[in-house]
Amino acid sequence: MTPDQRRIQPRKQPRQVRAELTRHRILTAAAHVFTDHGYAAGTTNRIAERAGISIGSLYQYFPNKDSILAELLTRHLDNGSATAAKALAGALPGPIEDILRLFVRSAIESHLDDPQLLRLLMEQAPRSAELLEKVEQLKRSWCSYVRNVLDGHPEVRLTDTETAARLIFTTIELVVHQLAAEHEPVDKRKLETEMVAMLTRYVKG
Template structure:
């Protein structure tokens, strides 16, 4: 483990319910503080005050605000993985347009809860090697799953489904991340409709 990776490792992994609730309260408070004040002004003192804990208690769980921010990014990735599993375990709709809408809506729903925090995570969150590996693992999962959908759907008219799967995933992720994190609110329904229309035209050839 590198010095930078040790710097953002949580100090304490709670084993009791009360301790886990405290840890989650700190993370929830940090999400609010970072979103409202930005990273530079989002101090551990502000986070502790928002969470209703002493600064000493906060430091029992996290050594610094970098570690808190990294944990928020990890939680965001975990939510994305859970959403992916839910889609794959469920029954997909028949038309390719409806499948693409399901994928786009899932991405939008997971990114519009707190656009200010999302912008913070995109721009300033520490990214240790383990976290980057999790990102790559999730991407490979989606690439394979999307290619399966494209290969097996009668409406799809694409010669290179492997590249198409990567293009679709990357387009959804980048566009939703970018627009959800902008200062001006995005109309999620319009964003969904336009992305679905664009991707549907693409896969139908």
């Protein structure tokens, strides 16, 4: 483990329900503190106070606020994966437009809960090698899934479905991330409608 990895590695993994609840309180408090005060002013003292615990208790779980922010980013990725898995658990709809709508909607729903926190995660959260690998693994899984959908759908008029799958995944992720993190509110319905129209035209040639 490199020094940078040790710097953001959580100190204590909960083994009991009480410890997990404490850890959850720290992360919830940190999300509020970072949103209210920004990252620079979001000190561990403020996080501990918001969580209702001592600063010593906080340091039993996390060595610094970088490690807390890294854990918030990890949970954001895990929640996004869970949302997508839930959305795709059933049978896919028939028309390719409806399938693309399902992809876009699941991405939007997992990114628009807290735009300020999302912006902070995008701009300042430290990336460990483990976290970067998690992102790459998620990307590979999604691109493989999208390619299989494109390969088997009669409406699709693409020859290079491997590149197309990567393009669709990246477009959805980057656009939703960017618009969700902007200061101006995003109309979720309009965003979904326009993205689906754009991607549908692309895959149907």
